Amino acid sequence: MSTRTRMPDRRRQIEDAASALFSGRGYAATTMRDIAGALDLQGGSLYAHVTSKESLLAAIVDEAAERFHAAVRPLAEGPGGAAERLRAMIHAHVGVLAGGLERASVYLYEWRFLGQERRERIAHSRAAYQAMFEQVIAEGQNSGEFDPRADPKLAAIFVLSAVNALPRWHRPGGPLSLDEVAGRYADLFLGGLDPADPDRGTTPTPAPSHRRTP
Amino acid sequence: MSTRTRMPDRRRQIEDAASALFSGRGYAATTMRDIAGALDLQGGSLYAHVTSKESLLAAIVDEAAERFHAAVRPLAEGPGGAAERLRAMIHAHVGVLAGGLERASVYLYEWRFLGQERRERIAHSRAAYQAMFEQVIAEGQNSGEFDPRADPKLAAIFVLSAVNALPRWHRPGGPLSLDEVAGRYADLFLGGLDPADPDRGTTPTPAPSHRRTP
DNA sequence: TCCCCTAACAAACGATTGTTAGGTAACCAG
DNA sequence: CTGGTTACCTAACAATCGTTTGTTAGGGGA
Numbered sequence: 001m002s003t004r005t006r007m008p009d010r011r012r013q014i015e016d017a018a019s020a021l022f023s024g025r026g027y028a029a030t031t032m033r034d035i036a037g038a039l040d041l042q043g044g045s046l047y048a049h050v051t052s053k054e055s056l057l058a059a060i061v062d063e064a065a066e067r068f069h070a071a072v073r074p075l076a077e078g079p080g081g082a083a084e085r086l087r088a089m090i091h092a093h094v095g096v097l098a099g100g101l102e103r104a105s106v107y108l109y110e111w112r113f114l115g116q117e118r119r120e121r122i123a124h125s126r127a128a129y130q131a132m133f134e135q136v137i138a139e140g141q142n143s144g145e146f147d148p149r150a151d152p153k154l155a156a157i158f159v160l161s162a163v164n165a166l167p168r169w170h171r172p173g174g175p176l177s178l179d180e181v182a183g184r185y186a187d188l189f190l191g192g193l194d195p196a197d198p199d200r201g202t203t204p205t206p207a208p209s210h211r212r213t214p
Numbered sequence: 215m216s217t218r219t220r221m222p223d224r225r226r227q228i229e230d231a232a233s234a235l236f237s238g239r240g241y242a243a244t245t246m247r248d249i250a251g252a253l254d255l256q257g258g259s260l261y262a263h264v265t266s267k268e269s270l271l272a273a274i275v276d277e278a279a280e281r282f283h284a285a286v287r288p289l290a291e292g293p294g295g296a297a298e299r300l301r302a303m304i305h306a307h308v309g310v311l312a313g314g315l316e317r318a319s320v321y322l323y324e325w326r327f328l329g330q331e332r333r334e335r336i337a338h339s340r341a342a343y344q345a346m347f348e349q350v351i352a353e354g355q356n357s358g359e360f361d362p363r364a365d366p367k368l369a370a371i372f373v374l375s376a377v378n379a380l381p382r383w384h385r386p387g388g389p390l391s392l393d394e395v396a397g398r399y400a401d402l403f404l405g406g407l408d409p410a411d412p413d414r415g416t417t418p419t420p421a422p423s424h425r426r427t428p
Numbered sequence: 429t430c431c432c433c434t435a436a437c438a439a440a441c442g443a444t445t446g447t448t449a450g451g452t453a454a455c456c457a458g
Numbered sequence: 459c460t461g462g463t464t465a466c467c468t469a470a471c472a473a474t475c476g477t478t479t480g481t482t483a484g485g486g487g488a
């Protein structure tokens with residue numbers, strides 16, 4: 001179930017090699033000859049499978065984007081309390097990461113090297129993805145599960161920033177698995193949204209500094 | 215007070231132009247001729263002021279690293295409760311960001327393009343920086359201010375990931391200033407460290423999944 | 429006035445970039 | 459055996475890269 005894209009075997013190997021290099025050195029610093037060398041090929045040989053360097057990047061990015069949406073959307077729109085759903089979404093998001101760290105990393109950090117057209121498409125896609133988190137947070141506020149003082153958009157950016165930084169530092173084989181980290185992150189984040197705290201508001205209303213519980 | 219580095223006027227302009235381009239397009243995708251063009255110069259003319267492209271990057275990164283340490287260390291080692299200090303550190307960190315978004319962004323995201331030697335130096339510097347946050351979080355746990363179940367290292371990475379993503383999406387002139395965002399972020403994060411919650415622990419002790427409060 | 433320094437220019441260096449063209453060995457269907 | 463397709467190679471293309479060179483115009487200080 002699921003793999004819609006039937007991909008020529010060699011093509012997947014090329015995308016895998018490219019993902020590893022793009023995520024490790026960055027798209028601009030990676031050469032077509034680098035990718036070819038990782039597969040013991042000559043540089044020009046890649047063009048039997050790929051139409052251009054940018055289209056190769058686009059294929060990786062598009063596929064990863066679809067994975068994230070497919071994993072998270074049903075949870076956001078599914079049943080259950082907001083906290084419960086949000087926790088599941090975080091686990092699902094990190095699950096997609098874990099299912100292909102390098103490809104996901106390319107999606108998260110190299111998409112800006114796409115040409116204008118594809119870049120704008122991805123930008124919209126990412127905005128819609130973030131909006132799902134905002135939505136669930138807002139629903140949690142309406143149901144009283146979450147602190148109504150929080151800004152849903154800012155809170156969504158906050159968690160997504162944290163989980164999306166995972167590929168930058170987490171190395172499989174470390175003390176904590178990605179799924180364990182996802183759980184701790186969800187704990188921290190949902191704790192921050194909890195309405196229980198007495199006077200968390202050192203910054204409830206907009207005013208920069210130098211104040212003492214008015 | 216503070217500005218130790220007396221810099222030739224032109225040199226600063228070059229670093230500013232380079233910072234804008236490095237942070238916008240990335241180091242590898244930025245040409246010396248791009249930087250020169252931003253100052254209405256010819257490509258080769260830069261080499262009257264700069265010894266190499268990489269040394270230019272190194273100068274920007276080193277200066278930003280110093281700024282972050284100088285702003286945060288006295289707060290980490292200063293007086294006050296852990297929560298209070300942590301909040302001040304977050305504000306100071308974001309303050310350095312606000313004081314030079316592009317230069318800070320180069321420090322945060324382009325340092326990996328440094329050559330091996332300088333890159334390793336920066337890696338150590340960043341580890342020490344992160345350790346200050348871990349330290350204050352651990353102190354807060356010992357004093358009972360913070361939930362003892364949290365992992366200080368993971369919590370430090372969590373906040374720093376969130377604040378360091380700020381240059382990627384925040385545009386000055388938006389609805390919230392960087393300092394306001396810093397306050398909201400501190401609220402969310404300190405709320406997440408609060409020990410008050412009843413049974414936050416869906417993931418309290420290290421074990422991957424499928425368990426139910428033993 | 430002479431000298432040197434700074435800051436810039438135009439032009440070129442070799443190396444490397446993404447990409448294309450033409451050729452060849454291996455395989456498979458008829 | 460034949461014809462075509464697939465997957466790769468070698469070689470080269472124009473463009474662009476970081477950097478070096480030789481030179482020039484201007485501006486003080488002796």
